[in-house]
Amino acid sequence: MAAPRNTDTKDTVDCGQGGAGLHSIPAQGGKVTVRYGSRGVCLISAIPGRGFKATTxxxxxxxxxxxxxxxGHQSVVTATITPSAKASVRETSF
Known part of the structure; x- marks a missing residue:
C-alpha cells in the first residue's frame, strides 16, 4: 500500500506553473524525467538501468x-532552475 501524499503546499515543491516544463535526462545508469517549474524542480520518474539502483x-x-x-559505476544527474533550467550528468567509474 502506498504512503499517503503530503498535500500541504508548504512541504511540496511548486513546479506546476511556468518554467521550462517536462524533460528527460539520460545517463549511463538510467533515465530521469523532471518537470521544471518557475519555482522548483519536481521528479517525475527515475528509472534505473539493469544492475543499477536509484536514490534521490x-x-x-x-x-x-x-x-x-x-x-563499479555511478551516474549523478542534477537538475536545477538556478540560474536557469538545466541538467548535468556526472559519470564515474571505479
Missing part, C-alpha cells in the same frame, strides 16, 4: 539530484 535528494526546491549506483 532534494535539499532545496530549485535543485534535484538523482544518483544511479551500480557495480
Amino acid at each position: 535528494s532534494q535539499t532545496a526546491d530549485d535543485t534535484l539530484t538523482v544518483t544511479f549506483s551500480g557495480d
